[in-house]
Amino acid sequence: MTSLAERLSQLRQQISSTASSCDRDPSEITLLAVSKTRPVEDIQAAVAAGQTAFGENYLQDALPKIAALQDLDLEWHFIGRIQSNKTRDIAGHFSWVHALEKLKHARRLDSQRPPGLPPLNACIQLNLTGEASKGGISAEELPALLENIHDLPHLKVRGLMTMPPASADERLQHQVFGRLRELLEEMNRQGHGLDTLSMGMSGDMRAAICEGATMVRIGTAIFGPRDSK
Numbered sequence: 001m002t003s004l005a006e007r008l009s010q011l012r013q014q015i016s017s018t019a020s021s022c023d024r025d026p027s028e029i030t031l032l033a034v035s036k037t038r039p040v041e042d043i044q045a046a047v048a049a050g051q052t053a054f055g056e057n058y059l060q061d062a063l064p065k066i067a068a069l070q071d072l073d074l075e076w077h078f079i080g081r082i083q084s085n086k087t088r089d090i091a092g093h094f095s096w097v098h099a100l101e102k103l104k105h106a107r108r109l110d111s112q113r114p115p116g117l118p119p120l121n122a123c124i125q126l127n128l129t130g131e132a133s134k135g136g137i138s139a140e141e142l143p144a145l146l147e148n149i150h151d152l153p154h155l156k157v158r159g160l161m162t163m164p165p166a167s168a169d170e171r172l173q174h175q176v177f178g179r180l181r182e183l184l185e186e187m188n189r190q191g192h193g194l195d196t197l198s199m200g201m202s203g204d205m206r207a208a209i210c211e212g213a214t215m216v217r218i219g220t221a222i223f224g225p226r227d228s229k
Contacts, residue, residue: 004042004223005049008033011221015209022210029209032077032198034219037061040068042223047072055079055098055217059086066093079217081135088112091120091154098161098198098217099125101137106149113154120154123161123198126183128176134163139183146192159196159214160184164204173204177211184212 002010012031019026035043036057043054043065052073056062057080066076077096082105090097091112100106100122113120124145127136137145142160149157160183164176177199184194200208200216208216220226 004045007224008046008049008051008222011218015205015216018206018209024209024212028214030215032079032215032217033222034079034201034217035065035223036080036219037226038223040065043069046222047074051222053077055219059089063089063093082109084108092117094120096121096123096158098123099135100157101125101135101145103145103148106145106152106155110149110152110155119156121156121158121196123159123196124157126160126162126180128162128179129165131165136162139179142183142187143190146187150192157192157194159194159198160187161198163199163201166203168203170204170207173207174211177204177208177213181212 015029015031016026019029030053032053032055033046033051034055053075055077076094077098078090078094079098081099082097084105087105087108091109092114097109097120101124109120124142125136126139126142127134128139146157149155160180162176162180164173180197180199184197188194196215197213198215198217200213202218202221205216205218
């Protein structure tokens, strides 16, 4: 049975080889280990294998783990849907938030960021295929949202995030990820200084890396299948 450390090593090799095949520098790509629903022991095993950035979807599941591992130098990313009644805990316990889509949430996160902490890094989520089951704003809404949150002192928009439809069609994956990259480039021409493309998961990581992903969010390939219970 393959150990977590071995899976993590294999994944890093896959990221490196994929980046090289697309004429990219592997060091440009951050591996975010999606640890939602996983126990503290799994995270500790990943840390022992050199992983330091972890993504959590569920606040009630994440906070006890963050508290239990507070003595370790870890970077926590909130990658789930943001709700107004949870912004204070997100602002207080995470370094990144990946699914920002509403101005009111941006303002709450900014005002609730504790003094002494650096600005909360944020990615705006785009829904580029119009799927009702997914969050995110349209491409047309992006410029106005960026303008409205540009000057919030305790929130720093670093980039964009998206999830393509669940499909093995690599052409579709490339289309969606390529469109996100084009949007980031377009926003940067307008002076926004974005540097992060959060895109790519276990099933579509290759296409994401080839289209410019700087952060891939991987769970199953590291931790194995989740217990259906």
